[in-house]
Amino acid sequence: MTADDQPYGAPHAAGQREAERDDLGASLRGLSLLSSARLPLPEVLTRIARYAVQAIPGADGAGLTLLEHHRSDTIVQTADFVGEVDAIQYGVGEGPCITAARDAVTVISGSIGADPRWPRFGGRVARLGVHSAISLPLVTPDEVVGAMNVYAFAKNAFDERAAELGEVFAVPAAVAVQNARVLEDARRLSERLQRTLDERMVIERAVGIVMSRSGVEEGEARARLTRLSQHEHVKLVQVARTLVEEAARRARSRPHERPLD
Template sequence: MDVQDDRRIDLEHAGAGRVEDDSRSSLADLSRLATTTLSLPDMLSHVAEYAVRAIPGADGAGLTLLHPERAATIVASAAFVRDVDDIQYALGQGPCITAASEGRTVRSGELETDAQWPDFGRRVAVLNVHSALSLPLITDSGVLGAMNVYARRPDAFDDQAAELGQFFAIPAAISVQNARALASAKRLTEHLEKALGSSSSIEQAVGILISRSGCTPDEAYAQLRTLSQNDHVKMDVVARRVVTEASRSARARRRRR
């Protein structure tokens, strides 16, 4: 073995070492995400960013979440990723859709001629995107969506890249599930707070009407409902209006004293 061969082997080892370091670092960063309280978009952005670092050959990555009506790319690490996924959804075919719907890893090294998605492959080849690795995000509750990794060069993702991607997709799915649950909890809290605020306004308005006219609580509530129907606004809007007017009148009386 000559010096040139030794140098080539050293470079290959160095490159492999960098890949392992990047993958290890990305997995460590991803594991820390699971304990954070980031918003869903921020969480997904980090997952996409770490996926590009972790998977050899990747030029960009995106996260797609499944919804009852359709799939949607929530985040993308590069603009071309969103363009690629938009083509998939418009055509109803592509590696991401296959991975998410069938719950399996999908890999292609030459999208332009891939018989699985002929229309999609021809369209993305124009964007100079030739390789794809799509990995389902699977939890105990089912498939949440897919992590989509793309490369511009053909045959960019070998067996090692696919294996690393599958390994990475496990904690990624957990992080996404946690962020999704947190987002749902925040929405529920906001709705409850709004509902409690509305209830408080209505109770105050009922009390004001009772004090004004000596009517019963049921009669006061009926008055609010009638005003709501006549003005075509929600009852809590009418209630807040009654409370505001009563407060304004009370302040005016104090000033006249």
């Protein structure tokens, strides 16, 4: 069949598919650069959500939920309306993202307001003018690390092609999300260790001040600080910090001795 013999609309369809491939490729390239960007976790997740909007045809906005161990989940969005939709979803405890993360399957709806799977969620979201959703679980070999929600105002905005592109994008997106979580966990651990070290140094300085002022041994100085902490119902490090800061103020307020001529 020659180009002239092709059905009407075929060149447009071919051009559209090429554009979709280009958008997907650009999104995947963006994902590949995130690991070296050294950005805060919410910014990394937001960028992944933006790449999803670019990669999935028909999308008007997207949100991403990172499932956190022993902490509240981290939720980001690319547009304000997405935040409203996700607030409803998590408020009522049902919706496409929750289903996708729970069942580890891609979830599509072309008429959210009439979708029987989420009766409490659907009507409220439809009143916002949002009618289509595609939610993709972010799955690694070990676990489901989160889910990506892509929304559209139009009805039936997402077809099998959108689902196919979304699933292709979701594979490296899950890896990027997992890497971001690992880096964030390492940063949080480093900060906790630094705080612990700083607190120990403050306590040791306070112990030294008590020893110098009272002429007692280290054990007794530490015991006095502990008793003061218990009496005032504050943490030991707070007592120590107050003592150290007071000593520093006193030192600054003393007149400087003038050298002898």
